[in-house]
Amino acid sequence: MxxxxxxxxxxxxxxxxxxxxxxxxxxxxxxxxxxxxxxxxxxxxxxxxxxxxxxxxxxxxxxxxxxxxxxxxxxxxxxxxxATPSLESWHNREKGKFHYIGLPDRVGGGSLPPVHTVDLRKELQNNKSSIKSGDDASMVLSPVLKEAMGVRIARREQTLLLLNRRGYSSFVQCRSCGGVENCTKCSISLTYHRNRGQMVCHHCGQSKKALARCSSCSSSDLSFKGMGTEQVERIVNETFPGVRVARMDLDTTSGKWSHQEILGRVERGEVDILLGTQMISKGLDFPRVTLVGVINADVGMHLPDFRSSERTFQLLSQVAGRAGRGSLGGEVFIQTFLPEHYVLQAALKHDYMGFARKEMSQRQNPAYPPFVRLVNVVINSPDNECAADNIEMATRFLDLAKKRMNIGGEVGVVGPAPCPIEKIHDRWRWHFLVRSASVSALNQLIGPLTKEFKTKGRDVRLIVDRDPSSLL
Ligand SMILES: [Zn+2]
Ligand SMILES: [Zn+2]
Ligand SMILES: [Zn+2]
Structure with a gap:
């Protein structure tokens, strides 16, 4: 080991x-x-x-x-x-590079659980009045999910609830001036952690005491947007008083054995509802888990990253597979604002191939992996202008190299532009993407960039990330 x-x-x-x-x-x-x-x-x-x-x-x-x-x-x-191969591997299989061996039967027998979607747009419609008054518990646990949970509690079976966002709320907005509390070092909002009474940056970890008033206009009319696991925990506790709830996310598993400790309690039947982030989607095999609820399937769908649909499908498929692993059977409820989306449609039917077909066609134009290889070139610096100047220089360097090598037609450059997260840990970030279906053309071009290109100014870093797993 x-x-x-x-x-x-x-x-x-x-x-x-x-x-x-x-x-x-x-x-x-x-x-x-x-x-x-x-x-x-x-x-x-x-x-x-x-x-x-x-x-x-x-x-x-x-x-x-x-x-x-x-x-x-x-x-x-x-x-x-x-069970949900990467599209890169699936593509290699289609090209005949990989052999495919299917395992049509579930380990230990049993069939995959039925999956239902809950249309949050309808819930929103039905609950307009109560949401205005600040009580949006029914958007967290829709009536059908709540009822299904009640049945499990009565039968002493277990429920998993997934929400892939930790903390209490991912941003706090002032209702008077509209201001949002951001990290001073990163260009993202601070996440409110209610239990700790802190606002925390999930990128650099910087934290500060949570205030009861808006820091720009002192209004106390704050709204907590972007619900996280801590908030779901509170609502579950209020909805089902006395029920034993465990929460598993980065914040509750920082201790060495805390992960095992939580799972041990679930295994011994000391927990009725296990709630958590993607951590609860992986590999758990508890026969008494007969219900899986996804609080909001759309959390990762709108990230500016070409893999966001693939990641969401994988997550939904994995967590759905946690239900009904024993003889008791099981079912899955997925709450979403996008019930017609092909990711949700495929997850409903446990249809990986249907998902792969659709997603592959999405990746063809404009071309994204697996049809091309990508290199993400990032330049970061404490000085925004300096980072922008350097990314311009790097782009020009690449243009000249392309002309010199006469591979302009094979390699495309997208950008430069600020990274989706413009600043992390006090460093401004700019990037461009290099894409090509030809690995050798890509190598020819990227080699000189890493070896010969010289950045200008102090404290400028060049990062050349091949086959990036995230573009944020
Ligand atoms: Zn956090
Ligand atoms: Zn304000
Ligand atoms: Zn930060």
Whole structure:
């Protein structure tokens, strides 16, 4: 077992034992793909679609790609496993690069649970009066979901509730002046954490005491927008007094064993409702979980990132798969403002192939992976103008290189523009995207950019991110 908790000595011993063949199997997260296993026979990449296989700090690499390349080099077999494969892998299968092996039956038998959508637009219509008065509990737990939860509580079965946003509310807006409290170091709003009484930046971690009044106009008429798990927890507790609720998100699992501790309580039946972020969607197998509710499926849908639909589909499919794993059966309710969207339609039917077909056609024009390879070139600096100047210079550098190499037709450049999150941790960020269907053309161009391009000004950083997992 290779993991980040090993000391250097322990890691050395493990590597030596693998190298000599004394140990023959290495298990671990991303970096285990480099383990010096002797006579390598098989590499298994489980949940191959998971974004954590991409390391987003230098050295940047995609462990799934390393695995396939290494397997070819060492004459081993590489098995990529997933119920919702990445479109990159699906595309490789369509091109005949990968063999496809289907597992039509669910592990342990049983059928996939029925999935229902709850149209939040209708709930909004039905609840206009109560929402105006500031009580929007029915938008959090719609009547059908609430009823289904009540049935589970009466039967002593368990419910999972997913909301992929932690904290109490992701931004606090003043009703008088419209002002929103932003992080002073990043260009994003601060998340209100009610239990801690703090406003926290989810990008740089900076926090400050939450105020009862607007910091620009001192009005106390604040509205808490962008509901998070803490708020759902409060509403669930108020709706079902006395019911045992556990919350699992980054904020409740910072301790070393807290993750295991929460799951242990669920397993022993000491929890009626487990509520959390995407953490609760992965791998849990509890036979008494017969209901899964998604509080708001649209949370990740509108991010300015070409993978937002894919991520949402994966998340919904995974969490839906947590229901009805035992003989008791199960069902799933997904609350959404977009019930007609193809992501929701496919999730309803557990239809990965239908989703993949539709999403592939979306990625063709304009071209996005898997049809092209992308390189995200980011320049950041404490000085916004300086970052903007440098990204212009880098764009010109690339243009000239393209002309010189005569590969202008094969490689496209989009931008430059400010990154969707313009500032993180007091550094302004600008970027452009380089895209091409030809890996060699991309390499020809990106090589000189990383080796020869010189930034101008002080404290300017150039980041060249190949196959970026996120464009934010
Ligand atoms: Zn937080
Ligand atoms: Zn105000
Ligand atoms: Zn920040």
């Amino acid at each position: 290779l993991h980040s908790g090993l000391s250097e000595g322990e890691r050395f011993d493990a590597w030596r034992q693998l190298k000599t063949g004394e140990r023959r199997v290495a298990v671990g997260a991303r970096s285990v793909v480099f383990a010096p296993v002797k006579n390598l026979g098989v590499i298994v990449v489980d949940e191959e679609h998971d974004a954590t296989y991409k390391q987003n700090e230098a050295p940047r690499y995609q462990a799934r790609d390393v695995a396939t390349v290494r397997a070819i080099k060492e004459g081993a077999i590489c098995i990529l496993g997933s």
